[in-house]
Amino acid sequence: DGGITQSPKYLFRKEGQNVTLSCEQNLNHDAMYWYRQDPGQGLRLIYYSQIVNDFQKGDIAEGYSVSREKKESFPLTVTSAQKNPTAFYLCASSIGGSAAFFGQGTRLTVV
Amino acid sequence: KQEVTQIPAALSVPEGENLVLNCSFTDSAIYNLQWFRQDPGKGLTSLLLIQSSQREQTSGRLNASLDKSSGRSTLYIAASQPGDSATYLCAVDGGSNYKLTFGKGTLLTVNP
Numbered sequence: 001d002g003g004i005t006q007s008p009k010y011l012f013r014k015e016g017q018n019v020t021l022s023c024e025q026n027l028n029h030d031a032m033y034w035y036r037q038d039p040g041q042g043l044r045l046i047y048y049s050q051i052v053n054d055f056q057k058g059d060i061a062e063g064y065s066v067s068r069e070k071k072e073s074f075p076l077t078v079t080s081a082q083k084n085p086t087a088f089y090l091c092a093s094s095i096g097g098s099a100a101f102f103g104q105g106t107r108l109t110v111v
Numbered sequence: 112k113q114e115v116t117q118i119p120a121a122l123s124v125p126e127g128e129n130l131v132l133n134c135s136f137t138d139s140a141i142y143n144l145q146w147f148r149q150d151p152g153k154g155l156t157s158l159l160l161i162q163s164s165q166r167e168q169t170s171g172r173l174n175a176s177l178d179k180s181s182g183r184s185t186l187y188i189a190a191s192q193p194g195d196s197a198t199y200l201c202a203v204d205g206g207s208n209y210k211l212t213f214g215k216g217t218l219l220t221v222n223p
Contacts, residue, residue, distance in 0.1 A: 092211075097162075
């Protein structure tokens, strides 16, 4: 079945630690996105990528980094520079203006 | 900057009732509008997508309308069921790199 797989489902980060969230899709979509969701808030765009080896900052990119070495994969690294990383992270993909498909999310908690 | 507002923030109805969720956006220059459903602790599921040239889309008991000139969309749910209980999110695509701008959602509870 085609879809988007995010891993892990739950992730715990210690202060000063970098962590990487995985996002893999087998939908052959060109575009991939990372969103952050906080309680009672809408989704906010962190980074997006339209093609391999190219990505753009979204509205809240500070403290995050991404790579797009393969069409299927768009990992997100939450760096120690992100001071408030506790949130629900969602990865999505689409083909130019079509309906977006979302993964099941990764819940990141700072311990 | 595009802003998306959803009203009400929460809605509780008895089973069987027809209901309307509202979404408004500030910039009418959109490419499309999407309605999503989110269950607690889960990802988003796309329900309906309306292109900017369309007025409405229907899927089963769901009907979404779009009035681009006034910056409004509605999601109509007919004969609501307890399984419809979830958060419903509206998102607009401004057409620039197909980025979505989301509203904060409406939390729907359908009581048996």
